[in-house]
Amino acid sequence: MTGSACIATYRCYDDKADFHKKAQGIAVGLTVGSWTDLPEARKAEMEKHLGRVVSVTVHEPENAAPGERYADLQIAYPDVNFSRDIPALLVTVFGKLSMDGRIKLLDIDFSSSFASAFPGPKFGIAGVRKQLGIERRPLLMSIFKSVIGHDLANLREQFYRQALGGVDLVKDDEILFENPLTPLERRVEICMEAARLAEAETGQKLLYAVNLSGPTSQLAHNAKKAINAGANALLFNVLAYGYDVLHELSSDPDISVPIAAHPAMAGAFYPSPHYGIAAPLLLGKLMRLSGADLVLFPSPYGSVVMPKEENLAVQAALIDPALPVHTSFPVPSAGIHPGLVPLIIRDFGQDVVVNAGGGIHGHPLGTAAGGQAFRQAIEAALAGISLPDAAAQPGSEALKAALDSWGYKE
Numbered sequence: 001m002t003g004s005a006c007i008a009t010y011r012c013y014d015d016k017a018d019f020h021k022k023a024q025g026i027a028v029g030l031t032v033g034s035w036t037d038l039p040e041a042r043k044a045e046m047e048k049h050l051g052r053v054v055s056v057t058v059h060e061p062e063n064a065a066p067g068e069r070y071a072d073l074q075i076a077y078p079d080v081n082f083s084r085d086i087p088a089l090l091v092t093v094f095g096k097l098s099m100d101g102r103i104k105l106l107d108i109d110f111s112s113s114f115a116s117a118f119p120g121p122k123f124g125i126a127g128v129r130k131q132l133g134i135e136r137r138p139l140l141m142s143i144f145k146s147v148i149g150h151d152l153a154n155l156r157e158q159f160y161r162q163a164l165g166g167v168d169l170v171k172d173d174e175i176l177f178e179n180p181l182t183p184l185e186r187r188v189e190i191c192m193e194a195a196r197l198a199e200a201e202t203g204q205k206l207l208y209a210v211n212l213s214g215p216t217s218q219l220a221h222n223a224k225k226a227i228n229a230g231a232n233a234l235l236f237n238v239l240a241y242g243y244d245v246l247h248e249l250s251s252d253p254d255i256s257v258p259i260a261a262h263p264a265m266a267g268a269f270y271p272s273p274h275y276g277i278a279a280p281l282l283l284g285k286l287m288r289l290s291g292a293d294l295v296l297f298p299s300p301y302g303s304v305v306m307p308k309e310e311n312l313a314v315q316a317a318l319i320d321p322a323l324p325v326h327t328s329f330p331v332p333s334a335g336i337h338p339g340l341v342p343l344i345i346r347d348f349g350q351d352v353v354v355n356a357g358g359g360i361h362g363h364p365l366g367t368a369a370g371g372q373a374f375r376q377a378i379e380a381a382l383a384g385i386s387l388p389d390a391a392a393q394p395g396s397e398a399l400k401a402a403l404d405s406w407g408y409k410e
């Protein structure tokens with residue numbers, strides 16, 4: 001972390017630009033507006049507000065094809081220019097600039113003073129593990145599927161079957177909003193009732209991340225309503241609302257349950273090499289600083305794919321010890337099935353949440369078998385046993401059926 005300025009790193013593509021001049025233009029334009037035209041007395045007053053070019057690294061391969069020439073620019077923005085909130089920081093470093101040609105925001109190095117305004121995740125990896133009583137192994141999360149148009153009895157049954165499979169967390173689908181068939185408080189009550197019934201059979205604790213939705217002005221109230229009804233976790237579509245909303249919720253002393261951040265809308269920001277905000281900042285650093293205990297993002301292996309290098313950089317941001325707040329659980333998601341578990345553990349280690357919707361509910365032997373297949377795959381991967389060998393052992397019918405359906409990768 002830096003002293004009294006936040007440092008933004010950009011990648012800027014341009015076939016002809018003088019990148020040093022461009023960086024200087026950004027440093028001045030996004031802070032004091034103009035510099036060279038100012039009288040000396042005014043310059044002295046404005047000095048403390050002036051952005052500073054930290055570095056300019058030009059990548060200009062010989063015989064560069066059109067569109068290949070770029071530079072990484074680092075600009076320091078004095079803390080004195082913005083209040084201690086993420087909207088102010090983002091608008092300073094990438095407000096108007098985000099619309100000004102081929103430029104992507106890669107990273108922000110927060111000053112220690114800026115970072116100190118954020119308590120971060122209340123629970124983090126260690127806290128979520130403590131809630132569940134699981135010290136080491138990767139956690140397993142199941143996603144409700146087919147929720148719209150279903151009533152409470154149906155959701156209760158779906159929940160029970162997920163819980164019976166041995167999952168550690170169940171999350172609402174992110175598209176389930178407040179609705180007359182399964183209103184928030186009743187949904188929480190019946191799902192937690194199903195959780196207790198399943199726990200009596202499996203002996204396993206479970207967190208239910210209910211989708212927190214509604215107008216921004218109602219969110220804290222809705223969160224407290226859900227918690228009073230028994231909710232022990234929340235799911236939140238952070239990018240649709242903004243990081244500051246997550247920050248408000250996560251730092252509210254009365255909202256004392258883990259918050260899982262869903263990445264909905266993230267594809268509007270990170271995939272282009274030329275525009276937007278890089279995934280490790282968007283889904284890593286900023287989610288963690290804002291207080292997400294768990295962060296979902298597309299994996300390198302499933303149906304919605306993020307390149308592996310980028311994926312691991314998101315994970316690195318979620319657990320980087322340089323940020324003085326709790327770590328957040330990485331949750332690589334989308335199209336995950338039991339045959340991918342060895343890859344997930346190989347790449348992410350044990351501090352990961354294996355998360356699946358279709359890979360659990362679509363299991364040929366049913367939803368409970370879907371959870372069991374994942375738990376068997378996790379156990380095998382941790383023991384260093386190949387999935388086909390594990391599936392051949394007695395009692396591993398769920399894993400065998402999953403591998404027969406979806407195959408496996410090792």
Ligand code: 1AE
Nearest residue numbers: 297298333334335356357358
């Ligand atoms: C990247 C988000 C994944 C998600 O929210 C979701 O619902 C995944 O579902 P499946 O596992 O692909 O069925």
